[in-house]
Amino acid sequence: MANRTVTRADLAEAVYQSVGLSRTESAELVERVLDLICDALVEGDNVKLSSFGSFQVRAKNERIGRNPKTGEEVPIFPRQVLVFKPSNVLKTKINKSMVGAGK
């Protein structure tokens, strides 16, 4: 099972195959989709893509961390993190093809 890594180029190819657009335009659209999602998240908006999943921005409080190598205590400052919550449709799709597929 040679697992590959899918990149922007593959997404652009999928767009190119699905709609009759040029390769350049397909690539640009992939970029715009990702940019618009990022922009919404940066503005603090959650992004919900039905049958795929949702992206949420969560605020994390400050806590004391520790350098595992030296045992030294370091403060971890409050920060914003991005979490992805897969939809049930996506989870089911992955499990249908992976479980029992001998992977």
Next chain:
Amino acid sequence: MIKSELIEKLSAENPHLFQRDIENIVNAILGEVGDALARGDRVELRGFGAFSIKNRPPRTGRNPRTGEQVAVAEKYVPQFKAGKEIRERLNK
């Protein structure tokens, strides 16, 4: 923002395309990410983040209310790790 709002924004930017086509484009992108994960592939989008799947081996769980043992089957869960660029933008 939900999918239809994303489609509206893209439509406004691309007046030469039918909204129907934009819808197909967005679905093609999300569908390709889903298909890749379903094949066991990883999806890496620099600046945005990476999607991968993780195996959860079968285990015996317990019904927390009754204490009864239940078999939990093996499963795969999708994971997302935010890219550096977006992490930095979120914390500016």
